């Protein structure tokens with residue numbers, strides 16, 4: 001099963017993907033994570049894209065498409081990918097379709113998390129990520145539990161693009177570039193909407209119901 005998880009920045013895609021990956025034994029392909037890795041390692045690509053990512057606009061399709069093919073073509077991940085933060089525009093969606101076809105695969109379902117800008121603002125300003133294990137928390141809504149052994153305070157980091165101004169910009173970019181992608185997948189009858197404003201477990205229950213039907 002290949003899944004696309006959709007939603008504005010801060011909708012909870014990363015958090016829900018972690019659960020889905022564990023339960024259904026999938027590989028998470030987050031283009032945002034791949035790009036941040038390049039930025040943190042200060043590779044030539046990383047240096048080129050730092051200011052773009054930090055301003056909340058999109059990196060060029062050529063860069064993104066080359067990152068994707070490496071993974072879609074890998075037999076270890078065949079029919080086992082959850083795409084998080086990709087495709088972000090129509091041309092990326094068309095490219096993904098072609099690529100999956102080339103490697104005898106397809107998208108089975110598109111989960112869209114629906115969250116309003118007001119909630120997004122709160123989620124984004126509170127978001128912290130554990131630099132050791134990658135787990136995502138929110139200082140207001142989902143703090144690190146007392147019995148957690150890995151994610152000590154000193155490991156918790158904020159993303160450079162997680163501030164109010166950039167959050168609003170990213171939300172606008174999402175609405176403008178990404179919504180047409182939803183229309184594209186709606187025509188293929190793949191889109192399932194999930195309310196992303198309820199609590200984390202209830203969101204996951206809904207998603208799990210949809211995925212279990214596909215897994216049979």
Ligand code: AMP
Pocket residue numbers: 009031032033035052053054056057058059060064084085086087088092170
């Ligand atoms: P994310 O972690 O998905 O919120 O992505 C963070 C930032 O990385 C975005 O604001 C973009 O600048 C860039 N980015 C991530 N995925 C893509 C993509 N598929 N296409 C273009 N830019 C992307």
